[in-house]
Amino acid sequence: MLRKLFGARAGDIAIDLGTANTLVYVKGEGIVLNEPSVVAIVDNGDKKQVLAVGEEANRMIGRTPGNIRAIRPMRTGVIGDFEVAQFMIKHFIRKAYPKRSFANPRVIVSVPSGATQVERRAIQEAAEAAGARRVSLLEEPMAAAIGAGLPVNEPTGSMIVDIGGGTTGVAVISLGGIVTALTLRIAGYRLDEVIAAYIRRAHNVAIGEATSERIKIEVGSAIRPENGAGRTAEIKGFDLFRGVPRAFPVSEEEIAECLAEPIGAIVDTVKQALEQTAPELSADISDKGIVLTGGGALLGHLDLLLRYATGLPVTVAEDPLTCGAIGAGQVLEELEQHGDILQE
Amino acid sequence: MELKRRAEIPGYHAPGRERLAEMARFLESLPHGKLTFAQWYGHGRGCAVGLAARDPWFMAQGLGLEAPDSLKDCRPVFGGRCDWSAVTAFFAISEAEAKALFTRNGYDGEVTPDPSRVAAKIRRHLSLAGTPALTA
Numbered sequence: 001m002l003r004k005l006f007g008a009r010a011g012d013i014a015i016d017l018g019t020a021n022t023l024v025y026v027k028g029e030g031i032v033l034n035e036p037s038v039v040a041i042v043d044n045g046d047k048k049q050v051l052a053v054g055e056e057a058n059r060m061i062g063r064t065p066g067n068i069r070a071i072r073p074m075r076t077g078v079i080g081d082f083e084v085a086q087f088m089i090k091h092f093i094r095k096a097y098p099k100r101s102f103a104n105p106r107v108i109v110s111v112p113s114g115a116t117q118v119e120r121r122a123i124q125e126a127a128e129a130a131g132a133r134r135v136s137l138l139e140e141p142m143a144a145a146i147g148a149g150l151p152v153n154e155p156t157g158s159m160i161v162d163i164g165g166g167t168t169g170v171a172v173i174s175l176g177g178i179v180t181a182l183t184l185r186i187a188g189y190r191l192d193e194v195i196a197a198y199i200r201r202a203h204n205v206a207i208g209e210a211t212s213e214r215i216k217i218e219v220g221s222a223i224r225p226e227n228g229a230g231r232t233a234e235i236k237g238f239d240l241f242r243g244v245p246r247a248f249p250v251s252e253e254e255i256a257e258c259l260a261e262p263i264g265a266i267v268d269t270v271k272q273a274l275e276q277t278a279p280e281l282s283a284d285i286s287d288k289g290i291v292l293t294g295g296g297a298l299l300g301h302l303d304l305l306l307r308y309a310t311g312l313p314v315t316v317a318e319d320p321l322t323c324g325a326i327g328a329g330q331v332l333e334e335l336e337q338h339g340d341i342l343q344e
Numbered sequence: 345m346e347l348k349r350r351a352e353i354p355g356y357h358a359p360g361r362e363r364l365a366e367m368a369r370f371l372e373s374l375p376h377g378k379l380t381f382a383q384w385y386g387h388g389r390g391c392a393v394g395l396a397a398r399d400p401w402f403m404a405q406g407l408g409l410e411a412p413d414s415l416k417d418c419r420p421v422f423g424g425r426c427d428w429s430a431v432t433a434f435f436a437i438s439e440a441e442a443k444a445l446f447t448r449n450g451y452d453g454e455v456t457p458d459p460s461r462v463a464a465k466i467r468r469h470l471s472l473a474g475t476p477a478l479t480a
Contacts, residue, residue, distance in 0.1 A: 193386075193415045193416045194382060194383065194415065196415075196416035197382065197383035197384065197386060197415045197416045197418070198382045198383060200384070200416065200417075200419065200427070201381070201382070201383055201384050201391065201419075201427075201447075202381075202447060202448070204427055204428055212416075240426070240427050241427070241428065241429065253453070257382065257448065257453065257454075257455040258382040258383075258455060260382075260455065260456070261380060261382065261389070261456070
């Protein structure tokens with residue numbers, strides 16, 4: 001009875017706090033919120049005021065007047081701006097669960113495997129300050145593996161490559177624990193940055209974050225197309241030479257070439273993780289292959305490139321964008337089964 | 345007494361041809377994996393101009409980088425000009441010549457050619473001076 005009154009009433013929450021997007025899973029309901037991890041701030045001299053959070057703030061990126069900044073408080077998967085991150089977490093918790101705003105929920109937050117103790121503490125404190133009664137941390141690759149349906153509790157090795165906005169996590173999981181974990185601070189945003197830098201240099205055109213992300217989605221590829229230039233995407237930007245807006249096409253081949261270096265770093269990290277894996281687990285992985293999750297998993301032909309590079313079967317999870325949140329939510333739903341993998 | 349090359353004299357402003365020759369020398373001394381035509385400069389890698397803009401000799405000649413810590417905003421600057429305009433002014437070459445020497449178009453679409461290949465192309469360009477402009 002008491003549990004019904006105080007425990008369940010609080011409405012436990014799992015948060016996939018990503019550099020790009022934050023997803024909130026509410027126990028018994030599923031994913032109830034999926035919004036960009038962006039906060040718009042009005043800077044009035046020494047006083048900062050939050051103007052918008054999430055989707056609304058995201059629409060302001062690159063379109064704000066001088067005194068308004070649309071910022072991402074998460075940098076490479078960890079808190080870059082504590083104060084703003086705290087406000088964002090609080091906002092998302094309240095938005096996801098408005099009816100129970102008076103109650104304090106238990107919160108599970110996923111963190112990159114490579115996050116330092118200081119970074120983990122910062123995330124924990126931000127969630128506590130946002131009103132959580134108890135905060136547990138969950139390694140991101142573990143959450144993604146559970147969300148992708150991998151048999152994490154069985155005595156068999158599973159390899160997950162989780163390519164988010166700020167970090168790429170590569171992990172080998174067996175018996176409910178992470179056996180090998182490597183974190184690379186190169187992921188979706190670096191790819192966007194590389195595209196913007198390439199367009200600026202090769203075409204003398206400045207483009208915004210949204211445009212470079214669109215190019216990545218439309219013609220981004222991990223390997224050069226076989227038929228010459230491949231697909232093309234029409235882009236609009238600011239011509240730095242003439243000082244006017246300009247529209248022009250970019251090819252898949254160009255983008256594949258400019259992405260080769262960061263993609264190569266991801267492939268190298270996967271190979272490094274395989275080298276560090278015990279022979280028995282390697283044998284399991286060579287049978288079952290590698291599973292890709294996170295938004296980066298949707299980059300064209302990345303699975304094919306990893307297959308060439310490792311010689312292993314590679315599959316993309318069914319819904320790679322929500323795997324982390326679904327996995328964290330599943331831990332929340334089945335605490336008795338998965339409780340051991342949480343860090344308090 | 346040790347004789348210095350003109351290029352080594354402090355305050356000496358070299359003409360574009362000499363800057364190109366120095367660029368060829370600079371590229372031949374470049375460690376493997378530094379050169380990429382995908383960006384001006386960022387995370388320790390860059391194109392020939394971006395890397396040269398962090399070299400003391402080229403810096404003394406007035407070549408610099410704006411926003412060197414931002415991969416997407418980083419660009420070369422020279423004499424109040426920026427981007428390709430800075431490159432053409434610094435080396436006293438046309439934009440077509442600059443793009444033939446310093447973009448993937450001049451190297452069969454390769455974004456990361458061997459620096460010695462770029463150095464060889466610069467030397468060839470210098471030896472062809474006075475002939476019709478080199479293009480991609």
